[in-house]
Amino acid sequence: MIEIVPLTGIGEVRPGDDLADILHVALDRCGIEPRVGDLLVVTQKIVSKAEGRFVSLADVEPGEEARRLADITRKDARLVQLVLDESSAILRAVPHVLIARHRLGHVMANAGIDRSNIGAGEGDRALLLPVDPDGTASHLHARLGLPVVISDSFGRPWRMGVVAVAIGAAGLPALQDRRGELDRDGRTLEVTQVALADIVATAACLATGEGAEGIPAALVRGCPLTGPERPAADLVRPVHEDLFA
């Protein structure tokens, strides 16, 4: 059986906060004693907040390309400038939609930049992705003794609605390679690589909710974590292999 336990009672996270401490206290408060097979899913938002990845839009001077894309997408040109600063490529710009390849490789709307639920009262601010989510996951893994996945919400081509993906992972095989395994009939498996960290990130949002609930982490218990450890960076399809580049 798999169990997914929301880590409730985590208050507003602020720049400079020690996230490992905060998560440790939350596990205690929820009466969870971590055991083998447990892992922790932490939402991007509190990682970015602890890292102080806020940008005040008043400080952003949009350039020509940002203004051009802002006209097309009908978005704030300062936000578009941040997207350009965070990205290696713009994949799609149409009204209300700006999809970019973040310099970490993840393809996301607005390069993963958030404007909701980032704390009120400080003017117009945006929240960038963590600087190095795999590195932060490693750090949390070392501090907490649990595999860690850092999740973010994720829209998709062809399908409505968001799910979640992993942008950071440590202590587990973010991508499980099953090439060469046989199915029950002795035929080579067609499904040969499993996006385990994306699956775990998505499962966790059943407990954390998407959006307003303010539950920024969950413990997942009972997962099959077999296979060599791999970071979330391995979930990014190399550009030259991309099916829809």
Add this chain to the structure above:
Amino acid sequence: MIEIVPLTGIGEVRPGDDLADILHVALDRCGIEPRVGDLLVVTQKIVSKAEGRFVSLADVEPGEEARRLADITRKDARLVQLVLDESSAILRAVPHVLIARHRLGHVMANAGIDRSNIGAGEGDRALLLPVDPDGTASHLHARLGLPVVISDSFGRPWRMGVVAVAIGAAGLPALQDRRGELDRDGRTLEVTQVALADIVATAACLATGEGAEGIPAALVRGCPLTGPERPAADLVRPVHEDLFA
């Protein structure tokens, strides 16, 4: 807390089997008494098997377009003919990759046609998607008294590895619409539609496994299923709205 319980002990499902009966027996055997907030995730494979959606490749005569695409993709031309028969459009054909828009709307490799784990000893066979997965989910929902999601594994552009999606759903909001809700700071939510049935399908594969394990269903307990009932068809982004058409 969310719990995901694999329904173990389901044997090989055969054409004409009563899937509601099989699932009912499996719930009993696993000691599960369904309660409000439970839902059942059933993998596409046993739905297709119960519906007898097998095709013997020996009976397929590939046409000219199938032979052309088979050359490009290095796939069996008879399989490619089945993909064409099942699809409304081919989106991508490169070596080893054939991505199609299934006539149900879902964009999938090989139009969702399986060749692994479909039972040995009957020559080369393929297994098509269920005829009407939302309809089958409705039927199972009525018979079992539980919301039902029919899942299938799903590769993605830009990301490595498979996750799962819902191709059928009944008794729950496959797509949860949160437009107009406010975040904790009073700002309109940026994430406004949640692909709940896809999230549930993906979470369930932590219990069922992807590929060889042969656990074809799982019970998910404790999900937030609020909102009007909507089928999995609503998860398909209309072609004219598609970001990467």
